[in-house]
Amino acid sequence: xxRLARVVALSGGVGxxxxxxxxxxxxxxxxxxxxxxxxxDFVHWGLRICPDxxxxxxxxxGLAHPVQGWGLAGETFAGFGMVERLGGPAWFRLGDRDLGTxxxxxxxxxxxxxxxxxxxxxxxxxxxxxxxxxxxxxxxPTLIDTVDGTLDFQDWLVRRRxxxxxxxxxxxxxxxxxxxxxAAIAAADVVVIGPSNPYVSIDPILALDGVRAALARRxxxxxxxxxxxxxxxxxxxxxxxxxxxxxxxxxxxxxxxADLLHGLVIERGDPVPDGVPVLAEATVMxxxxxxxxxxxxxLAFAERFA
Amino acid sequence: xxRLARVVALSGGVGxxxxxxxxxxxxxxxxxxxxxxxxxDFVHWGLRICPDxxxxxxxxxGLAHPVQGWGLAGETFAGFGMVERLGGPAWFRLGDRDLGTxxxxxxxxxxxxxxxxxxxxxxxxxxxxxxxxxxxxxxxPTLIDTVDGTLDFQDWLVRRRxxxxxxxxxxxxxxxxxxxxxAAIAAADVVVIGPSNPYVSIDPILALDGVRAALARRxxxxxxxxxxxxxxxxxxxxxxxxxxxxxxxxxxxxxxxADLLHGLVIERGDPVPDGVPVLAEATVMxxxxxxxxxxxxxLAFAERFA
Numbered sequence: 018x019x020r021l022a023r024v025v026a027l028s029g030g031v032g033x034x035x036x037x038x039x040x041x042x043x044x045x046x047x048x049x050x051x052x053x054x055x056x057x058d059f060v061h062w063g064l065r066i067c068p069d070x071x072x073x074x075x076x077x078x079g080l081a082h083p084v085q086g087w088g089l090a091g092e093t094f095a096g097f098g099m100v101e102r103l104g105g106p107a108w109f110r111l112g113d114r115d116l117g118t119x120x121x122x123x124x125x126x127x128x129x130x131x132x133x134x135x136x137x138x139x140x141x142x143x144x145x146x147x148x149x150x151x152x153x154x155x156x157x158p159t160l161i162d163t164v165d166g167t168l169d170f171q172d173w174l175v176r177r178r179x180x181x182x183x184x185x186x187x188x189x190x191x192x193x194x195x196x197x198x199x200a201a202i203a204a205a206d207v208v209v210i211g212p213s214n215p216y217v218s219i220d221p222i223l224a225l226d227g228v229r230a231a232l233a234r235r236x237x238x239x240x241x242x243x244x245x246x247x248x249x250x251x252x253x254x255x256x257x258x259x260x261x262x263x264x265x266x267x268x269x270x271x272x273x274x275a276d277l278l279h280g281l282v283i284e285r286g287d288p289v290p291d292g293v294p295v296l297a298e299a300t301v302m303x304x305x306x307x308x309x310x311x312x313x314x315x316l317a318f319a320e321r322f323a
Numbered sequence: 324x325x326r327l328a329r330v331v332a333l334s335g336g337v338g339x340x341x342x343x344x345x346x347x348x349x350x351x352x353x354x355x356x357x358x359x360x361x362x363x364d365f366v367h368w369g370l371r372i373c374p375d376x377x378x379x380x381x382x383x384x385g386l387a388h389p390v391q392g393w394g395l396a397g398e399t400f401a402g403f404g405m406v407e408r409l410g411g412p413a414w415f416r417l418g419d420r421d422l423g424t425x426x427x428x429x430x431x432x433x434x435x436x437x438x439x440x441x442x443x444x445x446x447x448x449x450x451x452x453x454x455x456x457x458x459x460x461x462x463x464p465t466l467i468d469t470v471d472g473t474l475d476f477q478d479w480l481v482r483r484r485x486x487x488x489x490x491x492x493x494x495x496x497x498x499x500x501x502x503x504x505x506a507a508i509a510a511a512d513v514v515v516i517g518p519s520n521p522y523v524s525i526d527p528i529l530a531l532d533g534v535r536a537a538l539a540r541r542x543x544x545x546x547x548x549x550x551x552x553x554x555x556x557x558x559x560x561x562x563x564x565x566x567x568x569x570x571x572x573x574x575x576x577x578x579x580x581a582d583l584l585h586g587l588v589i590e591r592g593d594p595v596p597d598g599v600p601v602l603a604e605a606t607v608m609x610x611x612x613x614x615x616x617x618x619x620x621x622l623a624f625a626e627r628f629a
């Protein structure tokens with residue numbers, strides 16, 4: 018058991034959620050708070066959809082699809098089939114149970130609950146122990162500037178399959194984090210940045226008012242999402258080339274987070290960047306054991322800085 | 324084939340939809356227009372739900388549940404299960420495919436389409452031939468005054484199972500029918516009032532501005548929803564006692580529609596009311612053949628008045 022009593026994890030979707038799941042397996046629930054990117058959130062079929070929050074929540078509830086990394090295990094798509102048949106927008110697949118989540122969230126938001134409150138209620142119903150915090154309570158959509166023009170995030174990632182070359186990633190809307198986010202960071206013994214996409218999953222959190230300043234006062238370590246020169250999942254490897262003009266490597270991740278980092282966890286055998294303490298570990302999480310093992314190693318590494 | 328070129332049917336949900344299905348089986352699609360009660364419509368889980376419109380649409384599309392009379396055949400309830408698990412409102416069951424319909428409708432209404440336009444689009448996608456018209460384009464909710472106070476229609480029917488004794492049925496909201504409704508009635512060779520509940524399914528249509536006046540200029544026949552002193556389905560028999568102070572009978576139906584009626588179709592062997600031409604037929608529709616046979620008899624009877 019770690020001696021860290023207050024761990025904060027910053028997370029996007031799949032990779033971050035797996036590490037969070039490992040942390041939840043080795044920490045008591047009250048010791049873990051997850052701050053989740055909401056820049057991917059969008060309204061589809063009139064429903065407020067929070068892909069990263071749901072991936073974290075479903076993963077912690079043990080409901081996530083074990084292989085594809087998003088969505089629910091055993092999900093069905095009967096409602097989607099009807100929407101498609103009726104000529105509704107069908108470029109983003111929503112499963113039947115997932116729809117239940119979006120319906121409840123959308124209704125509670127409309128009734129005046131904050132996204133933080135709604136998320137807490139959903140997590141409670143699903144038996145999720147750690148605290149899951151959306152990074153902010155107001156919509157803060159990520160826009161992707163590409164050589165084909167500016168696209169909404171899901172439009173770029175899902176509809177256009179991440180193909181248009183990215184020239185910049187921007188957050189829009191009010192830049193205030195939720196009060197709970199700043200309080201959690203201020204109280205953290207250590208902050209762990211998960212192996213998520215720095216540009217579209219972590220930067221939106223870092224760009225909120227006061228978050229960088231709060232993190233600068235805490236020990237921060239990151240787990241590299243780059244393994245063997247590739248992203249474990251998603252469009253990150255190409256984005257590093259397009260946005261940082263270098264090859265995807267732990268060095269690129271270290272350079273991206275720069276002064277914020279006290280330590281970086283990288284894949285064993287990957288090139289070690291200069292200027293930051295490094296832990297080399299097996300970082301690809303295929304099984305639940307992988308997640309817990311990596312979490313234990315990350316926490317032991319973090320204790321050096323706490 | 325009937326010589327009636329323009330038949331208008333007024334319909335609520337189950338019973339009316341079955342007769343409409345029979346009419347659709349024996350008339351060319353362009354000869355049939357169905358005007359459907361929207362007084363039961365409500366917003367649930369943030370979605371606009373139109374129970375009678377959907378029952379008519381699903382029935383005409385061949386998708387309706389063959390026994391229960393509402394909802395879709397082979398429907399699943401995975402989304403509902405999730406809503407229930409998350410502590411969402413679970414007193415009204417919505418199936419997965421049915422949810423797809425409500426999502427598409429709600430989004431199109433939000434985008435500015437009228438309910439008439441949305442319904443036409445949905446029917447087109449489902450291959451429904453006859454024209455299906457909501458009675459009006461603005462919400463016109465039916466309220467049920469009961470000895471326990473005033474209740475929303477679905478609250479009374481579904482949540483309270485129709486138990487509270489009814490003292491009055493009222494429509495609220497703007498009273499304008501859609502222009503298409505008045506035009507369809509004005510052009511009708513005959514208007515058939517389906518075997519629906521007069522108080523909660525047909526009166527809301529009749530109470531719209533100009534509908535009674537338009538019907539007064541057309542031949543109108545009704546099919547009695549009372550068979551052997553009982554309602555084929557639903558709370559009608561008790562309502563007749565509570566609202567009209569008499570026993571449920573074809574006589575009560577004839578008295579309710581009064582001057583509007585040119586003829587009434589009743590169940591064989593039921594007591595024949597005075598003062599209106601009557602056709603005695605087998606009116607309970609168990610099979611598709613029953614629907615078509617009754618529709619043929621209704622149209623032959625209607626031709627006498629057209």
